[in-house]
Amino acid sequence: MTLDCVNSLYSYPPENNIEVLLISNNSSKEELQKVVHGVDRYSNTKVLEYNNPFNFQKINNWGAEQATGRILLFLNNDTELVKQSRGLLDDMIKKAIEEEVGAVGCLLLYGDARHVQHAGVRLVSGGGAEHLYIHRTLDDVKEGVAYPLVKDRRVTAVTAAALMVEKSKFKKVGGFDEEFIVCGGDVDLCIRLNDKGYGAWYVSGGCKYILHKESTTRSGSKIPYIDYLKSYESYINAYDFKTGDKFLPFKHERGSINV
Amino acid sequence: MYKKLIVRAVRKSAHLSHKSSLKLSRYSKRVEHRATQIISGQKSLNVGAQRTTSIDELLLENLPQITPIKPMLPATGRKPTVTLLLPTVNKNLFFGGVATAIISASLLAKQKNFNLRVVATFKGGHADIKSFLAGNGIVFNGEIELLNISVVDNFNHRELDIHPEDIYMASAWPDAYVLELLPLKRKFVYLMQDYEPIFFSNSDERVLAEYTYANDNYVALCNTKLMYDHMLFMGHDNVKEGTWFEPAVSHQDKTSNKLNKNKKRMFVYARPRVKRNLYYNALMAIDDVFASGGLNPDEWEVFAAGQDDVPEIKLSSGITIKNLGKMSMGEYYDFTSTVDIALTPMMAPHPNYPTLELASVGAAVVTTKYNLKQDLSGYSKNIITTEPDYKSMSLGLIQASKMNEKTKLKNASTANINKNWIEALKGPIDKISKII
Structure with a gap:
């Protein structure tokens, strides 16, 4: 899975030089060896070990400290760039370096390359944070819906499964809040970036996408209660009590359950 | 009688089916998790046939009443509420402490011009709260919502949407316990109607119940001065910020039926x-x-x-x-x-x-x-x-x-027993309203 991700990154790289840091968190020796061996051929790829108890925020903050580039791309190892990803990272970079832009995300499809996994995150009336059009087919929501995925869009947040941000902006807000453990930290990061004047953007690039094979990695995982508390405390500050999400307010759409 | 038996049987089977679906869900999660481990080449921590249980599952099974509540964003346009948490909501239980809790919460909501939410945290049921209040001389013109959050989600949490301006009230210790975990903007009202640790022998429940008094994120509203004094006597000085009331007792005018009996x-x-x-x-x-x-x-x-x-x-x-x-x-x-x-x-x-x-x-x-x-x-x-x-x-x-x-x-x-809830609670509710 990790090697598929790295190989795909080199198959569809951005125009700029990249440095790839693979952060191993308590991986098995065999798995780690396989990855080290597999990325041997990439001179600008390093495998680093962060063998502390799992904390998504700490791992990424630590990884960001080790990175030498100007722009960070946090990318889950269960993602894979494909033919339809070509040029997407360049589109994201162009957006990320704009002065008033913070986190930049993109369209992620599930492993079947049909169903939407992520196209921006919105705050939901009576709920929490939700991925826009999650589980809908791309054909359904590409166009002709309230928030067509074919267009770039200002959003409340983007997922850290594929999140790009300039390192200076990331550092300015202190990176991910390490009191979060598993989830919610990405939305919180975007909200804090926004508070500093750096808005989150969903970059479409004409519906280019990356695959996110999340269902094979998230099953059985437990979300600690602290994540819910921290999320609420963060989200409530970005929430509009009249309209809900400030950028993707609720609109009735036929056949839709998510918007 | 026969109908009641059938209803009980239905209730029992619903309860058993709920329990078994929870067990099945947990088992499925373990199978799914293990399958994922096999697919991704991870080693299982399970040794042989020995079952590993997470602390959350263990607590859910043994102390379900303290299952945490997941705070959710409020629905758009929702007005702030006084939200009363009750372990069980059932119109047949609307007397004594439960009735007092509903009446107190409604009067606080009236005072604040808030809506009222009554939330069953452990077992839900149907009830016409507006009529109940009317029966106690309280006209409540705001909205009343009855919620049941007793069902836990896949991650063993209950859910409740929280408006930052909401005022929360609990009367039973498990509800106070879960309120203390929530990121509430205001202190919650702890309606103390009994010294609940003494309900239990020396046990986890006793310690947990006692623990709810030790925090300072509540304002105590004690049912009777005696209750208030008892809290102080037990060393819970946190109640000093709060107050007490003397309860009202209804139907005190029926005093004429005794003389015509044989025995x-x-x-x-x-x-x-x-x-x-x-x-x-x-x-x-x-x-x-x-x-x-x-x-x-x-x-x-x-x-x-x-x-x-x-x-x-x-x-x-x-x-x-x-x-x-x-x-x-x-x-x-x-x-x-x-x-x-x-x-x-x-x-x-x-x-x-x-x-x-x-x-x-x-x-x-x-x-x-x-x-x-x-x-x-x-x-x-x-x-x-x-x-x-x-x-x-x-x-x-x-x-x-x-x-x-x-x-x-x-x-x-000549008894010194309140007859009217509105009068009985006026001063204490005014005080509580000013504090929170």
Whole structure:
């Protein structure tokens, strides 16, 4: 899975030089060896070990400290760039370096390359944070819906499964809040970036996408209660009590359950 | 009767099916997790056939009442509410402490011009709260929402949407416990109606219940000054920021039904499932008072009420205690006005409702002392407090039998027991409203 991700990154790289840091968190020796061996051929790829108890925020903050580039791309190892990803990272970079832009995300499809996994995150009336059009087919929501995925869009947040941000902006807000453990930290990061004047953007690039094979990695995982508390405390500050999400307010759409 | 049996069977099977679906869901999650581990080449931490249980699953199974509540964003356009958490919502339980909690929350909501939410945290049910309030003289024009959050999600949490301006209220310790975990902007109102740690033997529950008093993110609203004083006596100085009220007792005007009976009526408040009710000491006391000749068995009939499944009990003197079970409020008030003497023991720091209700309709009531609760004649001279042992109660019954009807009716008319909830709670609710 990790090697598929790295190989795909080199198959569809951005125009700029990249440095790839693979952060191993308590991986098995065999798995780690396989990855080290597999990325041997990439001179600008390093495998680093962060063998502390799992904390998504700490791992990424630590990884960001080790990175030498100007722009960070946090990318889950269960993602894979494909033919339809070509040029997407360049589109994201162009957006990320704009002065008033913070986190930049993109369209992620599930492993079947049909169903939407992520196209921006919105705050939901009576709920929490939700991925826009999650589980809908791309054909359904590409166009002709309230928030067509074919267009770039200002959003409340983007997922850290594929999140790009300039390192200076990331550092300015202190990176991910390490009191979060598993989830919610990405939305919180975007909200804090926004508070500093750096808005989150969903970059479409004409519906280019990356695959996110999340269902094979998230099953059985437990979300600690602290994540819910921290999320609420963060989200409530970005929430509009009249309209809900400030950028993707609720609109009735036929056949839709998510918007 | 037959219908009730069927409904019970349906309820039981629903409960069992809910439990088994939870078990199945947990088992499926483990299988899914293990399959994922195999696919991704991870080693399982499970050794052989030994099952590993997460702490959350263990707590859910053994202390389900403290399952955390996941805070959700409020629905758009929702007005702030006073949100009352109750372990169980069921219209048949709208008396005593539950009724007091609903009334207090509604009056606080009225004061704040907020809507009211009543949330069942452990077991939901149907209820017409507006009508209930109207029956207690409270006109509530705001919206009332009844929620049931007893169902846990896949991650063993309950969910509740929280508006930053909401005011939360809990009366039972598990609800206070989960409120203390939530990121509330204001302190919550802890309606203290009993000293709940004493419900348990030395145990986890006892420690957890005690722990809820130790935090300072609540404002106490104690049901009776005695309860407030008891909290201070137990070292919980946090209650000082809060206040207390003296409860109101309804239907105090029915004081005329006693004189036309062939036999005098004794009533025992019988809730054997509630240990602090001292049910068996009470039975021994009644047995003793007739067997010893303290009262003449030929002149008395004895009734019990408070719990359905209490058998009729034959005493050594030949008298049978007839159980009236759980009565409707109307039946209960009609009955209380026919009672001559009552025995309402309760190993608790506050005067219980039956004691006040019966005293206010002209019955002589024997209840038990506990800690600071030594003398309740300040409420009504109809109330006699005794030590909680059966012999003392027996002597108390003799003393009660000696009060004549005229005196009891006079004591009822001069009782210092509130008749109206709005008046009873006005000052305390004003105070609480200003604090939070």
